[in-house]
Amino acid sequence: MLDQLIARAVQLGSLPRLARVRHEPEAAQAAVLRYLLGRARSTAWGRRYGYEPGLSASEFAARVPVSTYEQLYPELEKVLRGQPDVLWPGPAPRWQARSSGTTNARSKYLPLTPEALHHNHYRAGRDMLALATHLYPAQRLLQGKTLSLGGSLNPSPFDGGALTGDVSALVMHSLPGWAQTLRTPPLPLALLEEWEEKIERIARHVLRQDVRVLAGVPTWMLVLLRRVLALTGADDLRQVWPRLGLFLHGAVAFGPYQPLFEELMPGGQLRFLEIYNASEGYFALQDEPGSPDLLLLLDHGIYYEFLPAAQFDQPDPRPVPLEAVTIGPSYALVISSNAGLWRYLVGDTVRFTSLRPYRVRITGRTKHFLNAFGEEVVVENAEAAIAAAALATGCAVCDFTAAPVYFAAATGTSRGGHEWAVELAGPLPPPAAAAFAQHLDQELRRLNSDYDAKRHRDLALALPRVHFVPPGTFETWLRGRGRLGGQRKVPRLANSRQVLEEVLALSQQGIDLQR
Numbered sequence: 001m002l003d004q005l006i007a008r009a010v011q012l013g014s015l016p017r018l019a020r021v022r023h024e025p026e027a028a029q030a031a032v033l034r035y036l037l038g039r040a041r042s043t044a045w046g047r048r049y050g051y052e053p054g055l056s057a058s059e060f061a062a063r064v065p066v067s068t069y070e071q072l073y074p075e076l077e078k079v080l081r082g083q084p085d086v087l088w089p090g091p092a093p094r095w096q097a098r099s100s101g102t103t104n105a106r107s108k109y110l111p112l113t114p115e116a117l118h119h120n121h122y123r124a125g126r127d128m129l130a131l132a133t134h135l136y137p138a139q140r141l142l143q144g145k146t147l148s149l150g151g152s153l154n155p156s157p158f159d160g161g162a163l164t165g166d167v168s169a170l171v172m173h174s175l176p177g178w179a180q181t182l183r184t185p186p187l188p189l190a191l192l193e194e195w196e197e198k199i200e201r202i203a204r205h206v207l208r209q210d211v212r213v214l215a216g217v218p219t220w221m222l223v224l225l226r227r228v229l230a231l232t233g234a235d236d237l238r239q240v241w242p243r244l245g246l247f248l249h250g251a252v253a254f255g256p257y258q259p260l261f262e263e264l265m266p267g268g269q270l271r272f273l274e275i276y277n278a279s280e281g282y283f284a285l286q287d288e289p290g291s292p293d294l295l296l297l298l299d300h301g302i303y304y305e306f307l308p309a310a311q312f313d314q315p316d317p318r319p320v321p322l323e324a325v326t327i328g329p330s331y332a333l334v335i336s337s338n339a340g341l342w343r344y345l346v347g348d349t350v351r352f353t354s355l356r357p358y359r360v361r362i363t364g365r366t367k368h369f370l371n372a373f374g375e376e377v378v379v380e381n382a383e384a385a386i387a388a389a390a391l392a393t394g395c396a397v398c399d400f401t402a403a404p405v406y407f408a409a410a411t412g413t414s415r416g417g418h419e420w421a422v423e424l425a426g427p428l429p430p431p432a433a434a435a436f437a438q439h440l441d442q443e444l445r446r447l448n449s450d451y452d453a454k455r456h457r458d459l460a461l462a463l464p465r466v467h468f469v470p471p472g473t474f475e476t477w478l479r480g481r482g483r484l485g486g487q488r489k490v491p492r493l494a495n496s497r498q499v500l501e502e503v504l505a506l507s508q509q510g511i512d513l514q515r
Helices: 002-023 025-039 044-048 057-063 069-080 114-135 167-174 195-206 218-232 258-264 379-393 407-411 430-447 449-458 473-480 498-507
Strands: 095-098 109-111 145-148 153-155 163-165 211-216 246-249 271-278 281-285 294-296 302-308 330-337 344-355 358-365 397-406 416-424 465-469
Touching: 002 025, 002 114, 002 294, 025 057, 025 302, 025 330, 069 109, 069 344, 095 167, 114 167, 114 246, 114 271, 114 281, 153 167, 163 167, 167 271, 195 218, 211 218, 218 246, 218 258, 218 397, 281 330, 358 379, 379 397, 379 430, 397 473, 397 498, 416 430, 416 473, 416 498, 430 449, 430 465, 465 498, 473 498
Parallel strands: 095 163, 145 211, 211 246, 246 271, 416 465
Antiparallel strands: 095 109, 153 163, 271 281, 281 294, 294 358, 302 330, 330 344, 344 358, 397 416
């Protein structure tokens, strides 16, 4: 009964508010902007840009510049070093979110204010809990445990009194007591820093628990679940956790991973819901099962603007407000938030699939795409094409990355191409391996007219080269860069060949990638 009481309480607090977000989105965003400007009036940033009551959205956009992390960093560093009232009122927060560093080579550090923790991350977490229990009441999800994987925490390199880590670890560490009782493993295990030790100890701890929900990044959750099966000798997860019913996933596109999870939990018992959570904020969640679209969370302390793709590299970018977006094009996400980020270019790109309500799909990163020859292939295209090729050839893809190959430099021809490193869950027969590139190419041509035009009669782009790398290659690449675990992942696409060549070099060394 206690689980049902918690579910009802969470649903009463979340579902009516989510309904208002769906039906009155512009009003929700106007209220958020008023709140942000009112709270930050007295900060150094607010005084610099003339924050005042009644400042309109257009006046705000005219006064405040769009900033990348690098451009905002001088002010962020003051906050990270403990200076108060810089970007957000009050003392500098004692929590600092460290990004996975997929946009830049080095990690980014961002302050996590109490308001951002409570009004953004916690609120969105309660919303997801409300939706899950509402959508799947028969699963009695709260009667068991949520198995969640996160990162670790360390003293801040800027301020020894602050803690830093990926946002999942910070949120997990700060959860209220009632929420801690719903999750596993306990914090001392969940926040272990050494990833391989963490996986082993968590796997052993959760063997005999009543796990009903999984929450984490698909790549690392697979590693843990396979270890659980190895320790128990079970054929699939139904024999370990018979009431397991839901996987809350994020950070990477789920299409290539879903067959792997269905193989581990056959019978259609395991449901899937996606969340869109980043170091900068919790932005969206999947509120309709079976649809890949994510509901944009518009009353969670974040004011949104959207930069059209044509302006990604412009010196004077001009994002549009929510009411000016259209269905179809990719936009870069620009946020102003109660973490003290002002017109901040997150680095993610989305496209709208619905305007009533506002729903999006993640299309990639502003710096992660293939456009060496005018083909403009974004991460969304790549992930969909990989999933289609895997389905057509009967394989399961664990990870991949791609980069341009410049034929002209090597052969004197005028054609370019793309080179892919793909890691599979198991061996692929030679005929299927040979067909994989064909299916990949066909789906890219179907999805992307620019790519299709460049591939016409092989005049500008040749058929993709696909290398199947041994199991463990990508994990070894991440380990070598200190990026194992948490929300850390391999860049999918890049116009630089550095990541691809490093991965291919590892695959050719003949080392024991399985440890």
